[in-house]
Amino acid sequence: MYSKELKNGFVIKEVSQQELWSALDTHFNEAFSNRTDAKPTWQIDDASKEKIAGRQQSMVRYHLRLLVYSADNEVVGWHFGYSTDAETYYMQNSAVLLKYRNQGVYAEILTAALEVLGAEGFQVVTSTHHPNNAAVLIPKLKKGFVISSMLLHERFRLLVELKYFFSSERRKSFDKQMGLEFNP
Template sequence: MVGRVIPLGGGYSARPISFEAYREACTRLEGRIFGGNWGYAFDPPVKALPPLGETFQWGIFCGKELVGWHHAHQRDERTVYMADTGLLPEHQGQGLYSRLLPHLVDVYREAGYTLVTSHHRATNNRVIIPKLRAGFFIQGLNLYEGGLNVALTLSLDWPYREALHVRSGFRQAAGETARRLGLNLEPSGEEPEPAVPRVPVPETDGEGLDLGDGYILRRVPYEVYWNVYARLEDAAYQSVSFDWASPALRPSPDVPRYAWLVSHAGEVAGWQLSRQWDARTAYMVNTAFLPGHRGRGLYTRLLPVVLDALRAEGYRLVRSHHHATNNAVLIPKLRAGFRIQGLQTDEHGVMAVLIHSFDPVYREYMDARSGLTRPRGEVARRLGLKLRGPEFEGG
């Protein structure tokens, strides 16, 4: 392959290596890197591998020592597949993957690819988060011999990237994206953005919690939240939901609800609503910030407060649904310990299902289900597995 040396800082670099050198490194080191994963051992294959097409390999070096690798190959006429990245445990946790990723994307763009795809175990947030930060979108989940995988795609074509937002329901189709989707939209002139209503913060008991930069978080009764939400909903969302033809015939279940308002300079800047989902689970229904208050880290600061409150209410799990391409919310959720658990299509679009567990054993259980780790210790006992050997002991 043709490539260039990529400096990664701290004495690390990525250098092009041959496919043969990559395979040799895999044989020698993959046990140390991936030995804790839980995969299925097939019998030897009967069929030969299909041709890989164009391939890309880098060795990751600390000084002169090879400590990891990256391998990708052509999937079709538009797509390159990031098939394998590994790093020795003692060199993980230093941001090397995040620093390497944009260089790899530049190489694939220069090579003429439109799409970059990859698969990762669904609970492997250490890899999923930098991928989402780089612009990848969640595209699906599949169950395979390695466990539960999440499929990610990065589009290097801007209209197609916008089309993915349209598919998820996160944005409305417009312009070139609408044309590529075959939508013959009625022409519309440039309309000014509607003014965002200014809603004073309702009077509530207590002083609230300081979120920094002049933002205050206040717990409020559900009825107070709902009155604010009804006035500001249209200003808070660009997403496209299904327009039901008639109101729901049945009332909503009468379950406990937990609502907060975020204020700034005496006016409502955003909100959060959660409710009970089942006997163990709370559901984070709705979080929004008005346009002038986004991009300031408010969601990241709000999230631990809400989680602590739901834990104090006795819940063991917290569930949430988000548009599958809404990385601005998915990233802080994954950083806070949520795990991708599914995809569903509902009236709001294609939604990623996330679960947070306050129980460390259940968190390990999710890792075992995804194949990221082997069941051991208490997780194995909860699954009814009677394992032998010291490698299966412990928590």
């Protein structure tokens, strides 16, 4: 499993689903304390819930779960996501706890995730974000992600989709389709 020492005494490690969920149970609300939630106003009937759960269980997906620890073994942040198809990975959630922000930890998480995903042979990495989340958008744009679309989600509201292409040729093709030539 992936493990790497980072600057400032931090360590990033690939972890099991149980370890990730345990860390999220403890730290998720703190990491997203500024979030406002649009609670769903709809209900999913039990038969549909059962079918959805069955599909979720039967799908074989690649999952990546990373936790970042401080030198004293405290959780600092995380990343988790999954493959949406054989060549595309979706970065579902990443966060850094408030007291560890502005120390480059998110950029390190991003670098580590791309390192692992590239080694796994993924071609494209996608993610969605609130358009005013500069703390995530700026590091991703600096890393080479590009804005690929905007969408209005019924629960999470307006989101920006970003894509990262491991192949510069594929990125050039994407940019050309968007109307601009890619000049790295």
